[in-house]
Amino acid sequence: MHLLRRVEKFLREHDIPPTRFGREAARDxxxxxxxxxxxxxxxxxxxxxxxxxxxxxxxxxQ
Structure with a gap:
């Protein structure tokens, strides 16, 4: 599965804002x-x- 698609699915499933995900996963x-x-x-x-x-x-x- 394409990475962006996996990330979007992860964000929905775990109710995480995109900025928080980026900060915690990659400091970005x-x-x-x-x-x-x-x-x-x-x-x-x-x-x-x-x-x-x-x-x-x-x-x-996943």
Whole structure:
């Protein structure tokens, strides 16, 4: 699944504002907004976001 799609689903499921997600996952509160505007995170950032989502969700792979 595309990373932005996974992030959007995660935000809805956990009722987290996009700025909070970006700040906690990557120390970048504009991350989700930038992704919505076409920003493509690199491999390292992608792994970091996936790790954050998995840990936050209790370690359940999505």
């Amino acid at each position: 509160p504009r991350l989700v907004l930038d992704m919505r505007r076409g920003r493509e995170p690199g491999a390292r950032m992608t792994r970091r976001l996936e790790h954050f989502m998995n840990i936050y969700a209790g370690g359940q792979p």
